[in-house]
Amino acid sequence: MYAKTMGIINMIKNIEFAIFKNQIGSDGMEATLEEKRVLTGNEAISRGFYEAGGTVAASYPGSPTVEILEKLKEYDEVYSEFSTNEKVALEVAIGGSFYGARSMASMKHVGLNIASDPLMTFTQTPINGGFVLVSGDDPGLASSQNEQDNRIFGKFANMGILDPSDGQEAKDFTKNALEISEEFSVPMMLRITSRLCHSRSVVEIGERQEIKPKGINEEREKFCMIPPGSRKAQFFMKERLQKLEEYAYDTELNKLEIKEGTDTLVITSGLVYYNLKELNPDVSIWKLGLIYPISEKKAKEITRKFKKVIILEEMQPFIENELTLMGISCEGKKYFDFTGELDIKNIYEGLDKADVLIKEKKEFDNRFVETVPRAPLFCTGCPHRPTFDILKKSKAKIVIGDIGCYSLAALFPFEQSNTIISMGATIGITKGIRKAMSLHGENEPLVSVIGDGTFFHSGLPTFVNLLHKKKDDENITIIVLDNGTTAMTGGQPNASSGLYNERDDMKVGIKSLLDAMGFDRVKEINQYDYKAAAKLFKEEIAYEGLSIIVANGPCALKYNIEESYYYVDPNICINCRACIKTNCPPLRMVKYDGIEKLKSSIDKDMCVGCSVCAQVCPVDAIKSSKNIDREDEKIDN
Amino acid sequence: MTTNILLGGVGGQGLILMTKTICQAALKDGFDVKSNDVVGLSQRGGMVWGNVRIGEEVFSPNIVPGEGDILLAMEPLEALRWSSALKGNGVVILNAKRFYPTLVQQEKYEYPEEEIEDMKSKIKTIEINAFEEAVKLGKKQVSNVILLGILAQYLDIKVDTWKDTIRNNVPEKSIDMNMDAFDLGYGYKNKT
Numbered sequence: 114m115y116a117k118t119m120g121i122i123n124m125i126k127n128i129e130f131a132i133f134k135n136q137i138g139s140d141g142m143e144a145t146l147e148e149k150r151v152l153t154g155n156e157a158i159s160r161g162f163y164e165a166g167g168t169v170a171a172s173y174p175g176s177p178t179v180e181i182l183e184k185l186k187e188y189d190e191v192y193s194e195f196s197t198n199e200k201v202a203l204e205v206a207i208g209g210s211f212y213g214a215r216s217m218a219s220m221k222h223v224g225l226n227i228a229s230d231p232l233m234t235f236t237q238t239p240i241n242g243g244f245v246l247v248s249g250d251d252p253g254l255a256s257s258q259n260e261q262d263n264r265i266f267g268k269f270a271n272m273g274i275l276d277p278s279d280g281q282e283a284k285d286f287t288k289n290a291l292e293i294s295e296e297f298s299v300p301m302m303l304r305i306t307s308r309l310c311h312s313r314s315v316v317e318i319g320e321r322q323e324i325k326p327k328g329i330n331e332e333r334e335k336f337c338m339i340p341p342g343s344r345k346a347q348f349f350m351k352e353r354l355q356k357l358e359e360y361a362y363d364t365e366l367n368k369l370e371i372k373e374g375t376d377t378l379v380i381t382s383g384l385v386y387y388n389l390k391e392l393n394p395d396v397s398i399w400k401l402g403l404i405y406p407i408s409e410k411k412a413k414e415i416t417r418k419f420k421k422v423i424i425l426e427e428m429q430p431f432i433e434n435e436l437t438l439m440g441i442s443c444e445g446k447k448y449f450d451f452t453g454e455l456d457i458k459n460i461y462e463g464l465d466k467a468d469v470l471i472k473e474k475k476e477f478d479n480r481f482v483e484t485v486p487r488a489p490l491f492c493t494g495c496p497h498r499p500t501f502d503i504l505k506k507s508k509a510k511i512v513i514g515d516i517g518c519y520s521l522a523a524l525f526p527f528e529q530s531n532t533i534i535s536m537g538a539t540i541g542i543t544k545g546i547r548k549a550m551s552l553h554g555e556n557e558p559l560v561s562v563i564g565d566g567t568f569f570h571s572g573l574p575t576f577v578n579l580l581h582k583k584k585d586d587e588n589i590t591i592i593v594l595d596n597g598t599t600a601m602t603g604g605q606p607n608a609s610s611g612l613y614n615e616r617d618d619m620k621v622g623i624k625s626l627l628d629a630m631g632f633d634r635v636k637e638i639n640q641y642d643y644k645a646a647a648k649l650f651k652e653e654i655a656y657e658g659l660s661i662i663v664a665n666g667p668c669a670l671k672y673n674i675e676e677s678y679y680y681v682d683p684n685i686c687i688n689c690r691a692c693i694k695t696n697c698p699p700l701r702m703v704k705y706d707g708i709e710k711l712k713s714s715i716d717k718d719m720c721v722g723c724s725v726c727a728q729v730c731p732v733d734a735i736k737s738s739k740n741i742d743r744e745d746e747k748i749d750n
Numbered sequence: 751m752t753t754n755i756l757l758g759g760v761g762g763q764g765l766i767l768m769t770k771t772i773c774q775a776a777l778k779d780g781f782d783v784k785s786n787d788v789v790g791l792s793q794r795g796g797m798v799w800g801n802v803r804i805g806e807e808v809f810s811p812n813i814v815p816g817e818g819d820i821l822l823a824m825e826p827l828e829a830l831r832w833s834s835a836l837k838g839n840g841v842v843i844l845n846a847k848r849f850y851p852t853l854v855q856q857e858k859y860e861y862p863e864e865e866i867e868d869m870k871s872k873i874k875t876i877e878i879n880a881f882e883e884a885v886k887l888g889k890k891q892v893s894n895v896i897l898l899g900i901l902a903q904y905l906d907i908k909v910d911t912w913k914d915t916i917r918n919n920v921p922e923k924s925i926d927m928n929m930d931a932f933d934l935g936y937g938y939k940n941k942t
Contacts, residue, residue: 312811477815
């Protein structure tokens, strides 16, 4: 039996581990499969899209939603791509939907900012093929530059919004979103939070439903958003949301759990619902799956029966405001934080403040012990390490950063970013600073850094803009860090990746692009060649004008850089710590037998042999193990 | 009864694959299971952590601080960091291999050796240098499977289930090495 089950698993292309109940049908021939898998919220959304007959999916990698598209790549029936940026991704998905194919765009919350231009007008058109926009919100900012609540965006864009609580709902709601979208001709948002994106839970797997695209809708006035069509669209949007609100009255997406003998109702949604359940408080719960629009009729019918109505939601008081606008008396943000995640402890404390009875009085221990912090840092062998080590020693005192792995340069010990705002913002900001300085006769060096992913995402127009009112005596040095991948989100390909490996299809050379634009001082350097890079950086930073350095070097993680390890000869080391300051993880100062002072050392199991530490060592105390044949001559740090 | 497993480690050590493997094994033996783990910026050498909850019916994936049963610590400083989230009778499975954080490397802080010793004296701890053991077996990457083997001593999940699950998650050519790593962990006892 077991071997047979394993055989079936092997037949499934998806390598996800699965449980099967192999039931022989009444005729003894046909076997039906009932399958459960443990999936993350992201994987569940992928699966839901696949099962719903989804055809076109596009995204731009950003935590917490990266894995949605990565997982979709496993399905041949679905066209999926990481687009150049979120705006393009949304447009690709809109195209799929316009042709009548079920389509999905997924992105992190801030991605919607750049995608908002097509979104705000697309949502005025009727829906041909079901459309769902997945917005990965990040309460607590686990890996984001802000904490915007995209439920507000969804309402602003006249969309319906679903908010799942676990993997099963993430999958089901993706299908529901596509169905509702077609039935009510309304674009849907699936709002998911970072915790649920990465949380695993048990999900029942279904089969794919094949849906043939309807083809283009010929009612042009409804799709060409120019007056008068766009004026009519305002009424169309209002009407369809009203219809959706009627649907919301008794939709099974919302669940009412009545607890006898309580006069308090908690209204909640998303993963927070399960955090609340964990406490088993003495309340009834109205769990919303469809969080916008909320049926006013239903909300009044339910809340009328309770003395106290508490809204439990992360970030903005979205549901609270909706209910307040309906004239329903409720409280929420009075008890719960406006920022961060609402974990079990936060909910307990909020309910306690609200005088809600919890039978079991809880004492919470500290979540963790206050000890040495461990901040993220550049990976062992990262090509950006030498660049920022050189910058730190340079005359440039203002460095304008951007979003990517190189954001880590803002942290100790490099501290090489004065500002970081949003994808591709560095060049425009640098120009503004430079112009402000110039008008006041200040001309100290100004450096701007941007990665290859960010360059293609939204950096390109900012480079073109540099050519406007460009002055020959204005000192700006731009460093384009080209590691051939969108690294921070896990090494997704971008437009220059094809130059680094054969798997990726785009081979857009950054230097040739900049040359073609008309920049006359664009230089390339291999970041691992420390001395040559240091020399070039020094020259370009001193140059009174605009210069661009394309600093190359493959991402050590994505391209598995691994050469013979390096080691320190403690008898040569002068404990100057030049190597230590590069912050490479295998390096540290240690006490050697018979040597009084601490000397540098390298953990050979972690070293990938990038050689940067050896290049910064002023006395050649760091050597490659490659050149030593006899094991016993190697020094083990 | 829900069993709460905390995981703590350093970005890049493979913590996410660990939580995934535990979840899959639990489901396969018929349990409800939920997990969460931190993903994002911390992948680059920062502190990473995870929660796995196994039981009849699991609501939240999050472990309430102070209700952890087992702390699977992939690094000693991270063991210390998350030790406060354990119950009084909780167990620490400790990988002794140290990864020194930036602030220790840059000599701003000492690595907290004394506090770690103190933790070990107060909380039941199974300690192994899984990294060294893995290198002996042939590949440092199997160190996590050694730790899973030790974890398996404490969970009501069948050995065959663990092995099948691990087999499904590792490259085919390294299956034998991973099975050896699991056996090493499953049979491991503290040397004292």
